[in-house]
Amino acid sequence: MELIKGIEHREKIMEMLSGRSSIIIDTDPLSIYNEFHPPFSFPIPAKDVMSVVSRPDLMNENIMIFSSIQADLEFLMGIDLPSNVKIIYDNTDRSWSRYYPFAYYKSIDAWGLYTKIGEFSIIDIREEFELFSGFIEGSINIPFSRIMQEPINLDKGKRYAVICAHGNRSRVAIELLSSMGLDVYDVAGGMQRWLEAGLPVSYEED
Helix, strand or coil, X not given: CEEEEHXXXXXXXXXXXXXXXXXXXXXXXXXXXXXXXXXXXXXCCHHHHHHHHCCHHHCCCCEEEEECCHHHHHHHHCCCCCCCEEEEECCCCCHXXXXXXXXXXXXXXXXXXXXXXXXXXXEECCCHHHHHHCECCCCEECCHHHHCCCCCCCCCCCEEEEECCCCHHHHHHHHHHHCCCCEEEEECCHHHHHHHCCCCCECCCC
């Protein structure tokens, strides 16, 4: 595990972030994450980091963990993180956001989408096997795995709402889709929030 102070290693961080060659984790609270965060990052609390980075399939991956919270840094430094993990720390105001184009994204909650359902084309990025729990009528299923592996041809004249199971994959997907010039919104909380709100769903017929 390597500790890098963001403000002191601008070029190194930019090199690691370029080309989406790293798995990027951000441990900051959502109140901070939602303001700015590394593109294509996953918001994961510090207490859950070890369970992610210790997965066998990630042993050979370059993993970057961004944090601006002192308590999170102390926690991460106190656990036995694998050698392929780098921690990027800035305890001031995320100084590295001044020199790297951190992501901003638009979002809409479940009720907001339901009340404006006619204004959006809905893209459900869950994998096909996840649809058994129900899906929004009229939504298009484009699995997250496909979005990350191949170009997606969509009408740039439409507005899209992107939904997944819990709202994590959709944040990553909309950053990629928005970079293609698409008008995309993240559905906050994903299908979990939609179902909790008691909003209507459809099911595949046998």
